[in-house]
Amino acid sequence: MYLVGTQINELIKSGELIIRPLLQPEQVGELAVDLRLGTDFLLSLQGRHSAIDVSNYYNANPSSSFFQETRRLVGEGFLFHPLQTVLCSTLEYIKLPNDVFLSLTMRSSYSRLGLSISSIVQPGYCGCVSMELTNVNNTPVKITVGSRIAQARFFQLEKATDYFHTERKYICQVRPEVSLAINDTEREILEKIKNKFLK
C-alpha cells in the first residue's frame, strides 16, 4: 500500500517511523518526504591502481583507498564534477517500521541538473540513507549541503519483516561508507569454485 502524507505523519507521530532531524514539517508532502543532502562525502579518486578490484579477496587494495573522505558544513556548497562518483547520505537519520519500505529518487529540480539516484531501503532499516551520486552532465554542479535533493516514497507491506534476520554490513550508518562487496559471504564459495577449476 502506497502511503500518503497524512499516513506518513501518523507513523511519525506514533514513533513507528523516525526521521531525525525533520527540520521543516513541510518536508512531508502529499506523496513523499523530501530528504536533504548530508554533510559527509566520499569522492572517487584516480590513483596509480588500474581498477577497484572486488574480485580478488586476498590481494586487492581496499575500496577505501580509491575514495577520499571530506565534510562540509550545512549551508556550504559541494561541487559534483562530471562523471565523478560521490558517495553521500541524507542529512536525516531514518528508522523504518518493520512493514514499511522506502523508495528514494531525486527531486526533479536536481535530476534536471544531471544527478540521478534510484534506491530501495528495506523495512526496519535504521541509519542515514546512502546515496551514490554521479553528475552525468558535462558541467560541474554545485549544490548546497542541507538542500532538499531527494524524495522518499513509503510503501506498507501486508506482513512485517525482520531486518536483522541476516547479518547486516551497514548498521546505523551516519555517513557514507565504501563498498563492502568484498565481504559478501558468497565470495568464499566463488573463490573455492575458481580454485577447483584452476587445479
Next chain:
Amino acid sequence: MPKNNFIVVTSLSASLESYSFNPSLSDDLIYKLIENDYAIKFNYRLIQITLPRYFVHDYLSNVVLYHELGHFIDLKFKIFETIIVNKIIDKTLPYYTKEPLKEGHIIQRYYHCMEHFADLFAAQYIGDCTNHVLNYIAFNARESQTHPATSTRIKIVNDFLNKKYSDAIISEIFKETKSRTSQQLEIRFVDLPTDDFKNFVPYELRNISELHSIFITGWKFWKEEKNEVIQKHGRDNAYKVVNNLIEKSISNYIVTNSWNK
C-alpha cells in the same frame, strides 16, 4: 579576549597515542609578535588539539579531548602556575604524602597537578568517562614524571563526582579555579536514559548539558552488562553503532540549533 572568540581546531596524527594539546597558539605572545611585525590583527585565538587519525570517529575514546581542553583552560588562566608559585615551592601544599617535598619532585608535582585539573575539568562535563578510557589505555599504570598513577587519577575524579572534597589537591584546585576564572568547578551533565541507543536512533538533544551528557550515555550503554545489542550483533557492531549514534546526535543538535536561530 571574549570567551566566544576561541576556536577549537583538531589535527589528526598517525600515532595511536597522540592525544595532546598544543599550547603554541593559545597564548597572546605569538599574536602580539605578528601584530607588531606585520600589522595583522587576529580576532580569534586557536586552541589546537591533536588526536589519532585512527580514532577520528571513535567518540567513546575521544572524550579525552575534554581533558586536553582542560590543559588550555589551566594555561590560559594560569591556575597551576599560581599554585606552584604560591604553594609547592614553599612546600606548603599537602599532596599524596605527608613527607616534605624534595626539590626534584617539584616539577613532577606540577605536571601531576596539571593532569588532575584537566581530569576534573573534563569530569564536570563527561563524568567518569575519562576513567573508562584510562582503564583501557593505562590500566594500573604507575606514576611517571609527567602523569600521576592511573589509580590516583581515577580516585580524584571519583571523589569529585561523589562530592568528597577532603583531598587537599582537590581543595586547592577548587580554590584557585574560582579565584582565577570566577567560575566554580561543578557537575554540568545530566542523566540521559540509554533507550534511544538501544532502539538504534540518535537522541534529540535539547540543551548544552544534554549535549555533553551524550558521551556518558554512550559509555553507559557500552558498559551495560546485559547489553542486548552486543549480544545480538556482536561487540564490533555495537561499538560502531554507539559511536555512530553519538556522532549523529551531536550533528543533529548543531544543525537543528543553526536552523532555528
